[in-house]
Amino acid sequence: DKTALTAADFMNDKVLPFFDSENMALLRVLTDRGTEYCGRIETHPYQLFLHLNEVEHSRTKVRHPQTNGSTERLNQIIQNEFYKVAFRKKVYTSIEEIQVDLDIFMTAYNNERTNQGKHCQGRTPMQTFQDGRSLYQQYVFENSEEENQAA
DSSP states (O other), X not given: OOOHHHHHHHIIIIIHHHHHHXXXXXXXXXXXXXXXXXXXXXXXXXXXXXXXXXXXXXXXXXXXXXXXXXXXXXXXXXXXXXXXXXXXXXXXXXXXXXXXXXXXHHHHHHHXXXXXXXXXXXXXXXXXXXXXXXXXXXXXXXXXXHHHHHO
């Protein structure tokens, strides 16, 4: 279901709670230019959600999927290593059943499987995220200093 409301729900139900659990604020998201992500803030559920939660929204360049290459690669991995395998092994009777198995796959992917790409460099995605904490703290510190100087 590729709708703006579904995208906003996902952000509200999964993404923001994850960042809250890590004591971090979500500062920015990068999306493609699909209608589920882009529209007028006043009338578009996803745009409104980001605005209300003070999340900056960056968009990929038009007709340039390489801008979002990491996401494109993850989509391939999920397709090849989860869906193609799962549907050969099991007959699913509900979306919820598939979601349980996908959640298990994603937990293992994020916490156990190392990635060799330019971002992870042999670490798991979660290790990469945790290693980025110092950058986040530096960003927050620098912005709080700027706000104090302006006041």
